[in-house]
Amino acid sequence: MKTSPTEIVDRLVGRLMVNLRDSDESIRLPATAQLWRIWFQQKGVWGIEQLRRAQFPLDASDPEAAEALLSEIAAETPDFAAAWNRRAVLYFTRGYYPKSRETASMRSNSHRFTSECGTA
Known part of the structure; x- marks a missing residue:
């Protein structure tokens, strides 16, 4: 039986998630x-390109516009983990901790990278 690309990525992500918990920084960082x-x-x-598009308002000190774009991207592509994560990080850096945590838990990606890294 042939292994699907999704199964390969899932295995890789699983190993990487384990490595995030390693006490050795030379294992965690890579x-x-x-x-x-x-x-x-x-x-x-x-x-x-969507993530870059959302970065432009941040660079122009307009976090509300960035939030709107990230919310739109996340709604259009609910499986796009990076969009959910970026929105959670935006909330976190603005001090909106409950919204950050809620956004991190809402995303449909089953791998909890943000939570594992302790950034949300």
Whole structure:
């Protein structure tokens, strides 16, 4: 029986999630970087462009516009973990901790990277 690409990615993510809990920073840091790469590439070029689009208002000191864009992206693609995560991080950095936690728990991706890293 042939292993599907989804099964391969799920196994890789599972191993990386275990590595996030390792006490050795030289194991945790590469796992963190690899998970970010997987998340940001999840939706290909379209996903990367959407996240960049949401970054422009942040760079212009307009977090409300960034929140609106991220909410729109998350609603249109509920399986896009990076959009949910970015919105949770936006709330967290603005001090909206309950909203950050709620957003992190709402996303449909079963891997709780944000929570595992302690950023939400």
